[in-house]
Amino acid sequence: xxxxxxxxxxxxxxxxxxxxxxxxxxxxxxxxxxxxxxxxxxxxxxxxxxxxxxxxxxxxxxxxxxxxxxxxxxxxxxxxxxxxxxxxxxxxxxxxxxxxxxxxxxxxxxxxxxxxxxxxxxxxxxxxxxxxxxxxxxxxxxxxxxxxxxxxxxxxxxxxxxxxxxxxxxxxxxxxxxxxxxxxx
Numbered sequence: 754x755x756x757x758x759x760x761x762x763x764x765x766x767x768x769x770x771x772x773x774x775x776x777x778x779x780x781x782x783x784x785x786x787x788x789x790x791x792x793x794x795x796x797x798x799x800x801x802x803x804x805x806x807x808x809x810x811x812x813x814x815x816x817x818x819x820x821x822x823x824x825x826x827x828x829x830x831x832x833x834x835x836x837x838x839x840x841x842x843x844x845x846x847x848x849x850x851x852x853x854x855x856x857x858x859x860x861x862x863x864x865x866x867x868x869x870x871x872x873x874x875x876x877x878x879x880x881x882x883x884x885x886x887x888x889x890x891x892x893x894x895x896x897x898x899x900x901x902x903x904x905x906x907x908x909x910x911x912x913x914x915x916x917x918x919x920x921x922x923x924x925x926x927x928x929x930x931x932x933x934x935x936x937x938x
Contacts, residue, residue: 778805778813786822790831793823794855829856829864841880843873846908874917877909881917885925893922 781803782796791799793814800810817823829851836842836850844865851861884903888896897918904914 774805774809775813777803778809781805782813782817782822786817790828791823792825792828792854792856793818794825796823798855825856825860826863828854829860830867833864833868837868837872837876841876841907843877843904843908843910844868845910846906849908873909874913877904877907877913878917878921880904880907881914881921885918885921897922 778800781800785791785796785799796814796817797810800813801807805813814823832851832854833847836847842850847868848861848865851864852858856864880903881900884900885896888899900918901911901914904917905911
């Protein structure tokens with residue numbers, strides 16, 4: 754009788770939902786999106802690694818995009834805001850991180866352009882002050898090298914970094930030049 758039932762039901766109808774590639778793809782995407790926002794490219798790679806056929810992945814990702822669950826533009830804007838404010842990353846580093854996550858160049862460019870040169874400079878200046886404070890008492894060359902290296906790793910241009918380091922060191926020197934120790938006699 755089991756053989757008769759096989760003929761009555763087409764093979765697709767016998768599959769359990771978790772074996773249906775589309776259902777698996779949806780479950781994988783939902784699980785990944787629950788943990789953190791993801792780009793379309795990140796989800797495509799995850800589905801490919803799990804053996805989901807490309808045409809099924811495209812269908813599921815298209816539906817998720819239409820539903821607003823995948824939005825690379827919103828992802829990129831949020832990423833720039835978050836990583837600039839939280840880690841102090843400059844435009845170059847932010848663009849590299851977005852490209853690494855599979856965001857299209859045009860979307861990267863638009864998201865990074867939201868960060869104004871004034872915002873980038875203000876953040877870099879805060880980073881310079883903090884690092885200079887942390888290296889107080891060390892030779893000036895060491896302080897400059899450490900600050901410049903930190904800013905380079907965070908994606909700031911050498912010209913901006915050098916100018917800010919010079920300005921902040923000059924400001925410290927001016928403060929010290931006008932400082933007179935109290936008379937302790």
